[in-house]
Amino acid sequence: MRNRGEPGAPRMHAVLKREGAACGWRCVARLMRAVGLQGRHRRRRHLTTIPDPRTALRPDVIVRDFQPDAGSLDARWCGDIT
Structure with missing residues (x-):
């Protein structure tokens, strides 16, 4: 079995099934816990952007009012990137 260190229960289950x-896989996980085996965890992602707590927040110019105003067109614009 080729792996990168200790295999976890899902990978061990796949090998046993093969x-x-x-x-x-729950039985495999329970047996691994009983013997003291534990799979290796992936590395945590490092936080790359750390906000500066001393900076002032930007003012909310539109006061979060997204209702259309019939009297004035092109008064508020909003976008969504999802």
Whole structure:
């Protein structure tokens, strides 16, 4: 079995299933816990942007009022990038 360190329960379950053993991944996880085996965790992502707590917040110019105003066109613009 080729892996990068200790295999976790899902990977160990896949290997056992490939070899013909009939068991669930929860059973594999329980047995691994009983023996003291634990899979390796992936590295945490590093936070790259740290906000400066001393900076002032930008003023809310439109006061979060997104209702259309019938009297004036092109008064407020808003966009959504999802």
